[in-house]
Amino acid sequence: MNCETCQELIHDLIDGSITQRDEFTLNTHLKDCLDCDSVRQDLAAIVGFCHTQRGQYEAPPNEQALWLRIRNVIEAELPSAVTAKPQRSFFDRLMGRSWELSLPQLAASTVAIVLLVSLVTVVGLRRWGGYGVAPAPAQVEASNVNDRIWQRRQVIDYWNQRIELNKARWSPEMRQTFERNMQVIDQAVANSLDELKRNPHDEISEQMLNESLNDKLALLKEFSDL
Amino acid sequence: MKTSFLTWRSSAPARFLAVGALLALTSLPFNVTAQQQLSRRYTAGKDVRIELKNISGTITVESWNKNEIRLTATIESKKAQVLPKQTDQSLVVDVMSDNRGRGDIGYINFKLQVPVNSSIDLETMSGNINVANIRSGLVRAHVSTEGDIILSNIVASKVVAQNVIGDIFFDGEFSSGGNYEFKSNKGNITIRIPANSDFHFVASSPARRIALNDFWNNNLKSHDGRKYEGYVGDGRSSVSIINYSGQITFMRR
Numbered sequence: 001m002n003c004e005t006c007q008e009l010i011h012d013l014i015d016g017s018i019t020q021r022d023e024f025t026l027n028t029h030l031k032d033c034l035d036c037d038s039v040r041q042d043l044a045a046i047v048g049f050c051h052t053q054r055g056q057y058e059a060p061p062n063e064q065a066l067w068l069r070i071r072n073v074i075e076a077e078l079p080s081a082v083t084a085k086p087q088r089s090f091f092d093r094l095m096g097r098s099w100e101l102s103l104p105q106l107a108a109s110t111v112a113i114v115l116l117v118s119l120v121t122v123v124g125l126r127r128w129g130g131y132g133v134a135p136a137p138a139q140v141e142a143s144n145v146n147d148r149i150w151q152r153r154q155v156i157d158y159w160n161q162r163i164e165l166n167k168a169r170w171s172p173e174m175r176q177t178f179e180r181n182m183q184v185i186d187q188a189v190a191n192s193l194d195e196l197k198r199n200p201h202d203e204i205s206e207q208m209l210n211e212s213l214n215d216k217l218a219l220l221k222e223f224s225d226l
Numbered sequence: 227m228k229t230s231f232l233t234w235r236s237s238a239p240a241r242f243l244a245v246g247a248l249l250a251l252t253s254l255p256f257n258v259t260a261q262q263q264l265s266r267r268y269t270a271g272k273d274v275r276i277e278l279k280n281i282s283g284t285i286t287v288e289s290w291n292k293n294e295i296r297l298t299a300t301i302e303s304k305k306a307q308v309l310p311k312q313t314d315q316s317l318v319v320d321v322m323s324d325n326r327g328r329g330d331i332g333y334i335n336f337k338l339q340v341p342v343n344s345s346i347d348l349e350t351m352s353g354n355i356n357v358a359n360i361r362s363g364l365v366r367a368h369v370s371t372e373g374d375i376i377l378s379n380i381v382a383s384k385v386v387a388q389n390v391i392g393d394i395f396f397d398g399e400f401s402s403g404g405n406y407e408f409k410s411n412k413g414n415i416t417i418r419i420p421a422n423s424d425f426h427f428v429a430s431s432p433a434r435r436i437a438l439n440d441f442w443n444n445n446l447k448s449h450d451g452r453k454y455e456g457y458v459g460d461g462r463s464s465v466s467i468i469n470y471s472g473q474i475t476f477m478r479r
Contacts, residue, residue: 034323171330177352181371181390184411188470191432204453208432211468215390215411222351222370225322226281 001029006036013040014047015102045162047104066121119154123147145196145206152213159220166224178223185219188212262301268312270295272343273362275316280350281325283333289342289359296339302332345382354392374413389413393472397479400425404463411470418477424459429467429474441476 009026012018018026030037167175192209195202270293278285283302290296295317299308305328311318325331333353340346345364348355355367358378365382367375372391380398387394388409397418400406406425408415421440429436434451446456467474 037326169329174330177371181411184390184470188411188432191470195432204430204432204449208430208468208470211409212411212470219370219390225326226351 001025003029003033003036006030006033007039010036010040010043011102011105014044015104017102045165047108048165049158049161066117119151122150145200145209149209149213152217156213156217156220159217159224162224163220166226170226174226178219181219182216185212185216189216262304262306264297264299264301264308266297266310268295268297268310268317269293270317270341270344271315272341273315273345274341274343275345275347275364276338276340277316277318277320277347278336278338278349279320279322280334280336280348280353281321281331282351283335283353285336285338285348285350285353285355287338287340287346287348287357287360289344289361290339291342292339293341295341295344298337300335302334303330305329306331306334308334399423400463400465402462406463406465408466409468410472412472413469414473414475415467415469416475416477417465417467418479421478422459423463424461425463425465426455426457426461427465427467428455429453429465429469431469431472431474433469433471435469435473437473437475439476440478 006026006029009018009022013023013026030040163178170178189209189212192205192212195205196209199205272293274295276287276295283300297310297317297319301308305325306321307324307328308319308321309324311320319336321331321334335353340360342360343362344360345362346357346360347364347366348357349366349368349370350373351370353369353373354375355369355373356376356378357365357367357380358376360379361381363382364384365377365380366384366386367377367388368386369375369389369392371389373389374392375387375389375394377385377387377395378397380396381401382398383401383404384406385396385398385404386407387396388407390411391413392410393413394408394410394415395418396406396408396416400419400423402424408417423441429438430453432452436451436454438446438454441458443456443458446454446458448454
């Protein structure tokens with residue numbers, strides 16, 4: 001079995017629609033191919049995450065304004081689509097393709113779109129929410145830092161969820177090591193945040209905060225593999 | 227006398243002691259044999275690359291005067307497996323991949339003897355890393371959680387040492403055009419280099435614990451004592467050091 005066929009079958013495996021024979025062939029391939037096994041683990045984690053989080057996301061603020069903006073963009077692009085040359089571009093081919101999605105895939109896609117739209121809306125509102133009133137540079141800087149922290153925390157939350165699923169398999173020593181080291185990194189994050197509260201322009205604290213959040217993410221990713 | 231000896235042997239404390247001694251004697255060999263030993267030799271060119279990704283345990287790498295690699299490993303658990311893979315120019319040991327799904331495999335201590343020009347790329351989730359007497363393009367030591375890193379007599383154009391908890395000690399030379407990165411969250415970072423070293427550096431310590439000693443000069447820029455940057459000599463190599471709560475110390479070799 002090649003990796004392409006394998007990765008197609010992984011979807012069926014996660015959906016539960018795989019045949020016994022295909023499952024056997026797939027498992028044989030997964031034992032030998034680390035890349036495909038990693039794809040399977042990631043996909044399973046994403047679908048699992050979406051299942052557990054279904055319906056728990058916050059609605060984007062000012063939903064109606066968001067839909068109006070989306071509609072305006074679509075309408076603005078319609079005339080150019082009508083006058084387009086008959087040659088089919090990559091985008092056309094992509095859009096013209098028929099998509100067959102299973103229920104979990106559809107659910108996962110929906111949740112992903114909702115997340116993306118929420119993210120764009122929140123970032124957009126924070127950045128351009130002043131509607132004509134130019135924010136002070138200090139405000140912009142603080143808001144940029146907050147945006148970055150917020151975005152990073154979203155990713156950290158995702159990896160935290162994965163860690164929680166895996167923790168049960170760890171030995172007590174490993175759990176203690178993880179907690180001890182995470183505490184040290186969290187302390188560095190907290191110190192940088194305190195300093196930034198006192199002085200929002202402090203570049204050193206901002207750099208330290210970025211580094212600490214990167215460290216935290218790296219540690220979470222590494223332990224989620226165990 | 228004979229009667230008293232027999233009486234002594236049959237007393238309850240004596241039996242208890244005898245059983246205890248017997249258990250102590252028998253448990254020692256069992257503990258020793260529970261570990262596995264692995265020893266392998268590989269032929270290698272002079273510019274070989276060693277990649278080792280461990281989970282837990284000490285890693286020791288030192289050079290020797292042979293064009294071959296000797297790998298020895300002490301493996302705590304019988305569940306664990308170590309499957310080194312050799313290609314033309316590299317030897318790869320990935321304990322993480324080799325033992326995925328096997329649960330806790332305990333520690334694995336590695337000792338590697340390598341040609342002096344070997345590039346070294348080491349990672350472990352926890353445990354100490356010691357590298358000595360290497361002259362090559364890369365020495366990288368990454369401890370994801372806790373463990374000391376000691377790099378002795380190193381001349382490499384790229385050196386990376388990083389941990390969360392633990393000390394980092396670098397003793398070596400900065401090559402012209404080289405790149406050096408040291409980072410710890412909680413531990414001391416000590417850099418021991420020749421007095422005539424030329425480098426550009428950025429050292430950050432929110433705890434304000436930076437001692438430049440002989441490498442201090444008036445052209446260095448201090449940011450509130452938490453960050454120093456500038457040139458020492460003509461700055462032909464680039465050095466970056468971050469330590470959140472420990473001490474950063476420069477020492478003359």
